[in-house]
Amino acid sequence: MDKRRRGQKPRNIVVFIGDGMGVSTITAARIFDGQSRGLRGEEHVLAFEDFANLALIKTYNTNSQVADSAGTATAILSGYKTNIGTVNVPPADSLEAMVLGSCGTDANPPATLTTKAKRSGRSVGVISTARLTHATPAAMYGHAVSRDWEADKDIEGPVLAAGCTSLSEQLVSSEADLFLGGGEKEFSESQIERFPGAVVRTASEMNAAPDGRLLGLFNSSHMSFEADRAETDEPSLAEMTRFAMDRLSANRNGYVLMVEAGRVDHAHHGTNAYRALRDMQALNEAVEVAKEKMGDDTLILVTADHSHVFSMSGYPTRGNPILGLVKSNDRETGQPDPDPVLAEDGKPYTTLGYHNGPNVRLPDSPALTDNMVQAPDYRQQTAVPLGSETHAGEDVPLYATGPGSEQVRGVMEQDEIGKLIERMLK
Template structure:
């Protein structure tokens, strides 16, 4: 029998050897081998997508994903670099080119038109093509300047539809699903002005027009855009500087009354407790507006019953509600406040929002099957945050661990523009803020920036697409952003690509005849059909 002390010594030696060789060449060879095996065993899923869930991380560029990955690991006591966000484990990854037709660096309105509608729109326009410039009301009303979008495709196929966002429900990203507008700012009638005369504000389009009025689930913020005289209600005072209704209408009541006239049971909720109290089996439509403007940041959110539900809880409720449909569903989810924290150059808050967004993706995947549910995770655009310097492995991603040539520390996360430009000139040298005694991990810390701007700008580089489920392998390279909904259309057999047979993999299992087997007339019709598809 081996003495206990020898076992203890052996275990100690093995632990020491393992610690020294954790990431030696053998480690990385095994790591690559496992990944290669998984790739070789991957088979394309060519089922029809009964359900579609699209997650938009607003402003979630690749640097944000990398930093959030490290932040997540460090929150768990690890180095961080070696980990993954959940959606990074999806089998298919591609890149998306985000430019607007009239901008190298885009905004969230024109990009939303691209990934919801399948055609690119100009800067600050909603749901209309490049023949409409920002502020053009009458041009936006022209039917030839727009087409139906993903939500309408899904409803036409008998699917239930829903929107979940942490921004206002009338904000740019969700608005492009249901509205056609010459300007993203026309969220309520109080913002139309002279330029918008004759156009319908976005909030009214949501409540009065298809496809918005047919949505089964509407979760987000934006009560102020829907209700006039908000100060006279049970809600907090109006959001300063926001869009205020001038028509003395409460569109939430309009929404409720119209549903009840149809013999339906709609529910309006405004708190976590009200959301949790819903009987989804007895509910036909839900509108949940959890803020007068945007919903609170995750770190500032009131997590009590009278507060605001998390993005993850809203997604869970939405999926439960939409899953009642026998024909499947389409759900659009936006983590919108990733973007807002970046605009304020508060990096920790943006990374926190990204982790909550990732939690929602993980929950959605756990509640659905990869066999029949396509989940796409992407961003509308990036930001100008960079991960800089040469910090050693495992250093706090939010810290200031490095010393520059001027002898002062600098942060790993840095913005090329933003409000915190603490540079001065002493006549011979540029002097900058000394961060030695500053807590750069504080939630309210404003990251240093190179060029002064009151609000940091978007970035113009490509963003990532992560996909899991039926036909997710069609995300495979560098794509125009407008390609995204065409894949979804084909995968789910809805919309303009429902019967598309121009690709190599047609949905039908029957084999197509070769050119030599086709009659001259059949060949002529086939060529004409393919030419017609190119014009669609």
């Protein structure tokens, strides 16, 4: 009986976060990945879509109906909701109170997942294709009233006086064993020197790194989009995941690993669906690796911090290229029509689009062609003009497999994910 009870809790926990990976992104990525394998696409299954346990997650922040990554990463990883833009600092009445509360000596914020995992004897890894000081990875190890406190230069005035430190400084003094991602420009020379382990900058240096703690900084800012990575010596998300699981499994007490596909979000903000979907493929390959290596003592969670205003619409025929113009079935014959459907303005439109963002469809916008819309740099059209497309507020999915995953069900508040992780550590 003891054995069975022990079996209900995982030794290892791997949390995948697709930044901005709403349901429409998952559906489009499924079709995109299927079509890249020569299928029609709709019937394809992504690596995490055979997990038996699934919930819908309510993503709002304490003071915002539509969330950002800082508040949501705090909920997912630390188990409590907080204000938009805030990393691991509980909400308070005023910004001043939050600064004094989080950086003062007498009111320390709740422990990070890194601290909790270390207390349980486990090792900790943090992977992100964004900067390692960016909101989601920072929520693994740091506290900041503003997510913008990435480098020492960002800490000044009353914030400095209150004793607050940058996220790069908090990373260097964190107990986590392994950091792999981007963002070298946020670190001072002294911080790099003080990191208590090896510092590597390419995939081959990572693979040759000595045992012990490791900091991989593969780009001065965010790592490259997967679509552009071939021209670099950066490792893929799957390569980093494989390396981390191999490395961290040396600890017999287990490990906690957070893997963020951070740039799905960035591509969406630019309404560049192609790069968002290529980064989704990279996440899918990383989950594939985790499934292959997991064994029966690992809990895998796959979720998103929030969604985007990304939609898949029109009535394209089965197997229509997901990035393409909408081509429907002929009403008379039921067969696919070779010509695109025209909108009220007499012009074709794409299956994928955004509610807001930079490339607004206007009366004088040129008529779209298949060549235009399937080019890697094409930005899908939007309705509301904004310099940067925004997050969306609807629920996101959480997929789970392994010990403890049966507790993932129904509609859950996002902070219940962090509470579930904490229970699994005990």
